Amino acid sequence: MKKLISVVLILAMASGLVACSALTSKSKLIKVGIVNNPPAESGYRAANVADFEKVFTEENGYDVSTYYSLKNDEQLNAAGQFITDGVDYLLISAAATDGWESVLSSAKEAGVKVFLFDRMLNADESLYEAAVVSDMAQEGITAVEWLKSQKLDSYKVVHIQGAMGSDAQIGRTAALEAEFAAGTMTKVAQQTATWDEAEAKKIVEAVINSGEEFNVIYAENDGMAKGAVAALDEAGITHGVGKEVIIMGFDCNKWALRELLAGNWNYDGQCSPFQASVIHEMIQKLEAGEKLAEKKVISKERGFDATTITQADIDTYGLGE
Amino acid sequence: MQEGIVLSMHRICKAFPGVRALQNVDFTLRKGEIHALMGENGAGKSTLIKVLTGVYPKDSGQVYISGINREITVKSPQEAQNLGISTVYQEIMLCPNLTVAENMFIGRGNYRFVNWRSMEEKATEILTKLNIPVRATQQLVACSLAVQQMVAIARSVDMDCKVLILDEPTSSLDESEVAKLFSLMRELKSRGVGIIFITHFLEQAYEISDRITVLRNGELVGEFEVEKLPRIELVTKMMGKALDDISELQNRKASNINTDTAPVFEASGLSSAGGARTFDFKIHKGEVNGFTGLLGSGRSESVRAIFGADKITGGSVKVEGKNVRITKPKDAMKHGIGYLPEDRKQDGIVEDLSVRENILLALQVMKGFFRPFSKAEAEAFADEYIRLLGIKTASADTPIKSLSGGNQQKAILARWLLTNPKYLILDEPTRGIDVGTKVEIQKLVLKLAEEGVSVTFISSEIEEMLRTCSRLIVMRDRKIVGELTGDDMTQLKIMHTIAGEAAQNG
């Protein structure tokens, strides 16, 4: 069965590449190969893919081939194939951080310029032009700074973590963990719900049932925040601007930002999936013969406050619909 | 212990809840003797063996074995084997997907590394010596039941046993294979192995054994020398009553067969993917007929095709003169056909279900998925048939797997009687069950025929078929090669027909 699946995948991949090569006759276009994770991975990824599809178009002067996979080895193969096909630029958001060195070296030998986006790789800096990434730790710091600015008498925090070990979890946990360690905030509960909304609800229910007081829910993504809020609603605990419990989420889904606008939640931290235009600008610079200023470009990421958010913010920064 | 005695069991008792399975049973086995252990189902034969081999702990009594000067307590089959007691069970307990050689050597010795080649060579040597027609490298599952049985014996023999227990080894063998097995047993006997031979076949017991120990209802009836025990006396001792039923049966062959009306069942050109080659067949109301032939001759395959048990590949079928389609068992059941399968364990019983559920299953299926019987109805039906057929069970709720073979068979029979069939197919209904039950089943068949039920009766015992059937269909190599009725129905004639000499002698 496994064999059958892999055969199908190979065929699918091959036909995709044949289709790509059919387009190569258009000489003026810049040939770009994009290796990304599939849009079904998450709302974040869907927005990320949409962003690249919007920017890297024929009108903007690109001949684009894209390969999606959650598996590193498949991504590596695809990248190798792109190099063989003679792309000018290779854009990579890797499934795993290791194992890329040799592919990037062969890209360099073949004169293919590499950009990393969204995720860093374990590879020498010289092997790529630049990396456009999010700084998850910075997201956590921004959120915790915002929380401190609320000037509460005490901070009793229920901390709902994402899948343990993921970049987002590590980054978003770190800043809050530091506050717990410093004693400026109290850890009422800290559990992982592995990004699962229903699990987040159960965790908050357990805290409520234990009778312990809390006034902040710090959930590491919007879904889990929504799960937590469902538990509060059932227990008759108010939440949002000027209410009993402060609700904090991440990712800036449109529906989450609307909760902010309605005052049901207090804060949502952005994790920007919009790297395409930054890379586009850099490619244009390289094409014009200019040099790039920095190796690592951190995406600008904001945190939204329920008291200041506008519909325009939702339209611009919200993910999904 | 006396000279020449390999095994002595003294005043063995064993009770199960509600059943005293063994009461003060003595058993003695001499060196180089074949000792038949006989009795009806439930007599305690299997329990005695299981106590001896450590499957069950005994409640009281002593066991002695030659070479050890004190009483022994066998705690596990493994231990029994180490003491030189080997058992070959009726149901073959080998690994079907291993090779013959692997089966012969698996679980023996403490080696971590196996030299496959020397193992195969050794196995081949033993197989050749015992004249067993199989290659050591063949997968066991590809061998016939008889050969599997012989491999199991070969395995035990090779383990230097003092006591070899054969639990109904012949029940699935045809006559030539039985003969081979017997020569194997005689060979072992001459080497001084004591053999306990459990069987339901009187003829076989007389042919091969030196002594017979008879058990009845968990008690010892006695130990007899074969020459001094007339058959009728043996049967009497096993049954616990004078038995003239068997001779009585002989002349009651149904004579009320009605051949004027259309046959109850008629097939022409029927064939199946299960191995039935194109054949024609019909049976009249109230008739008892039989399919006979060697193992693998196609008799079971043919009746399976009649019942729609295998995929039908051709032919047409009439029930009471009307064309019908039978493609699956339920079709056959709807037309009043019942089928008691050859392999009771695999095709008959539903092990974990209760006796009641097993009895009721076919009728329930005919009644329909959405119309289950009420608890009271189910109990009434089951109780009636448990009483009618004398099924020995602790209760109707007991799982059928804990009944003895004969009682399981009766329950399956009850399953089909309950559907009130017009035509009942019984494939080896008497295999592996005791003499008493055999006679009961034969009588039942004749009684059903008198009541107008048509019956197809298949048995490996030709005498049994001669007693019950009024017409015999003889098969060879999956083809019908003859049909015998009336005076033609003799053992000799059947043998000739099977052997393909009918033309010369007929």
Next chain:
Amino acid sequence: MDNGLKKFSRSQLVVPLFSLFLLIVFNLIRDVGFFSVIVTTNNEGNTVLSGNLISILNGASELAIIAIGMTLVTASSGGQDISVGAAAAIAGSVFVRVLRENQITMPIILAAFLAGCVVAIIFGSFNGTLVAAFKIQPMIATLILFTAGRPIAYWINGGATPTVSSSLLNYIGSFIPGIPIPTPIIIVIIFGVLVSLVLRFTNLRLYTQAVGINERSARLTGINAAGIKLLSFMILGVCVAISGSIGVSRIGLINHETLLLDIEMDAILAVAIGGNSLGGGKFSLTGSVIGAYIIQALTITLYAMKVSSTAVKAYKAIVIIAIVIISSPIVKEYALRLRGRLLGKPKEVTENQ
């Protein structure tokens, strides 16, 4: 010892009930008020019950329903469906899709649920056909949907976490005004009653057990063995659709990646803890449902004890290993023998000749 007690002590429900009892006693010792139920007013203004007991009963709803279907599949096919989580994501996505394309009213919710049901039954039939007609091992057959299911769920809505919000949906996911018990608990009760009625008025139990114990015998008594297997997968499909819809209604959002994540493993565990053989045959739905509540009670207990999040699964595994070992035939036989020795009674063995 009187007969009833004796019968009970041999029933397959002993171990699950005893485990549940131990969990309860453990919690009561730890915190007397653990199971206290309090009356409160929720944010919708309804009077509702809350507390750990409610959380356990409520939180286990999806698992309990899927465990029922999983029990039937296990009993008939002797294997397990590992695609239930993925199938629930599909059913939930269909549910959300229909809701999002319409003005949400009660009939629309019902229609959305039925649409989810139909789709789940179709996928169940797919699994069932592979198992019944093509004789593929259930775990292998359902591996296909297990792998493909969540991407299919994504495709249905074309977005990662579409939301639906309506107070009507809250009626299903949390409370109906005027009824203080969470609706999922009520759904489990209704579903349980329905299933027991089906078992009472059809031969589902008899046929399923017969097929699971001995397919060949079952077939030769006229039972459509393949049909029964297929049916069990279709019933599981209905269970999956109900659970998926409840899951969506609770949060008002579907995340195809996390909806009822890993529920297949919990459901299989519930079946095993309930004393059912994973090899098929005789079954007890009550056992499986108790199994589901044990798993949920365990989770809530660990949360209440603030067991570090990374360790929760490990603790769960330890307790489950203990339960499964206790209910293994070897330990049972040992316990019987021990009891026999202590009470001086003969060992109980199946009667045989």
